[in-house]
Amino acid sequence: MNICKNFKFLRLTRCCMRNFADTRPGKPTSTLEKLAHRELTRVHGAEVLPFLQGLVTNDVSHLQRPDGPSSIYAMFLNKGGRVLYDTIVYRTDSPDTYLLECDRQVSEEFRRHLRTFRVRKKIDIDSIDDEYAPWVLFNGHNGGEKLQNNKELEVFISSDPRLAALGTRILAPTDLGLQQLVSGLWRNNERNLTPPSSERNYKLLRYKQGVGEGSEELPPGKCFPLEANADFLNGVSFNKGCYVGQELTARIHHSGVIRKRYMPIRLTAPLGANQTVQSVAGANLGRVFGHAHNHGVALLRIEQVLTGAQELVVDGERCFAERPDWWPSDLPNKRRQAFTD
Structure with a gap:
């Protein structure tokens, strides 16, 4: 065993744990958790906006407005108007590129679904699981955190587009370790951070709010988007053009x-x-x-x-x-x- 490397590992571990265990009075306390059950897919191409507009329940064009949100919540439906996949769509620095977060268990089926509708459009659809990973930061109260995108770390930050109580999404390079992420975002150690536990974690946070997510909680083809509260969670637009499953969704909403x-x-x-x-x-x-x-x-x-x-x-x-x-x-x-x- 290399003793020097072992001691280096122990020092890093102690440093990391100090960041999580430091709970001095007066400092806000939050939980930072890596979302291992979620995966990111990159959709890129000159026709990406009309492509996504024809598939998702929400209006993707909002992401292109200078004053628009950095992410939106949306669902992919089948022709019968039932939910297939839930997603968070993130804008990037390129207007021709979007990142789509989905359930890891059905990520392959999700990309296959996208490619089915690509037809002759010049659009690339690829997993970036080896490049970026989603994290969530929440405090258990109002949930939201005021953080700025960190270009030095190449970290992308967005409040959860569904509910402020669900915290802040952080898309970070896969090779960025926990300690690097913590020290990069809070250089002055101005926040108490606790690791996820059985009594404080993202899944439990969602359950307390009543928000379903992923293929186990929103089984593909079983429920309608309004049953899954897409209308209350800012996940459906009733003013945009047609998309797969739109007719029944609009009919339910209006009459x-x-x-x-x-x-x-x-x-x-x-x-x-x-x-x-x-x-x-x-x-x-x-x-x-x-x-x-x-x-x-x-x-x-x-x-x-x-x-x-x-x-x-x-x-x-x-x-x-x-x-x-x-x-x-x-x-x-x-x-x-x-x-x-």
């Missing part, structure tokens, strides 16, 4: 009714194999799609669950559904709350 939505639930016992949410009388009210540390996200029938008249049970144990505080105060009327499958 349809929505019976089910994703919302947070609180469990009273560990969840077993049965993830169906029921009333005490045995009526099925929805299904849990993700859970951790007594919190989860479930697709539930709005009217029956939120009236307070129903006691909810999952896997034989009591559970509680919660109305997200980021939902609009004036939810659609009862007629729009019943969705016809």
